Amino acid sequence: MGTVFSFDVRGGEPDAVRAALEEAVAGLHRADEVFSTYREDSQVTRLARGELTVAECDPEVAEVLELAEEAERVSDGWFSPRYEGRLDPTGIVKGWAVERAARLLAAAGATGVNVNGGGDVQLLGAPGEDRPWRVGVADPLRPxxxxxxxxxxxxxxLSVATSGTAERGAHIVDPRTGRSAVTDLLAVTVVTPSLTWGDCWATAAFAMGSREGLAWLESLPDVEALLITAGDEVRWTGGLAERLG
Structure with a gap:
């Protein structure tokens, strides 16, 4: 997936949590092997070339493709699991893989889980009694x-996902043109329970631009967001203030 992952895990029986952590890390590596579009032998690459059917792939492939189709439907096509006409579900894979890893640790008994995949974070439980997780949102205009x-x-x-151009340049594609998205935005940060969806919604809203993106994010349940424009204008959804602290 071309990024760095980190884990902050609290509580639980040490041996069980350690085993779950090893399984979670192995799962992230496996997700990269299966879904990478840069690997000629990955299942997704072979699926795109017509060498495999979905039924012949690991069950996770069908799961991710179904989620991607749902994201495309909800976003009215602003999120797409295709690039230049080829299958490319990478826009949803990282969030899905991080969320899956976090849930694996929580199921093993961890009382606080924080999994960070390249700046996109899935949070479960809490780091301590009466202590919430706190996640900083980088300012794209002030390194x-x-x-x-x-x-x-x-x-x-809770999850926090950001899409923007500050670190990776103009890598977000407008699915309606097939070219880099040209908008007034520098960054969109989405706060929602599931990182699988948060990652998708941040990408789609960025491609839409600040005005349409903000209105669309406001229409989604359990979603709050912060949008920063190239003109140093900050816009946010109505309930975001309740999530800041």
Whole structure:
């Protein structure tokens, strides 16, 4: 998946949590092997070439493709599991894989789980009694600065996902043109329970632009967001303030 992953795991029986952590790490490596579009022998690459059918792939492939189709439907096509006419579900794979890893650790008994995949974070439980997880949102206009801090207070699960051009340049594609998305935005951060969806929604909203993207995000249940434009304008959804702290 071409990024760095980190884990912060609290509580639970040490041996069980350690075993789950090893399984979670192995699962991330396996996801890269199966879904990478840069590997000629990955199942997704072979599926795109017509060498495999979905039924011949690991069950996770069908699961991810179904989720991607749902994301495309909800976003009215602004999220797409295709690139230049070829199958490419990478826009959903990282969020899905991180969320799956976090849930594996929680199922093993961990009381607080924080899994970070390249800056996109899935949070479950809490790091301690009366202590929420807190996630900084990078300011794309001020390197090293923070635009906001998201708190998980009152939530047993929360995710924070950001799409933008600050670190990777113009890598987000407008699925309607097949070219780099040209918008007034520098970054979109989405706060929602599931990182699988948060990652998709941040990408889709970025491609839409600040006005349409904000209106669409406001229409989604259990979704809050922060949008930063190239003109240093900050826009946010109505309930975001309750998630800051």
């Amino acid at each position: 090293g600065g923070l635009a906001a801090v998201v708190s998980s207070a009152g939530a047993q699960q």
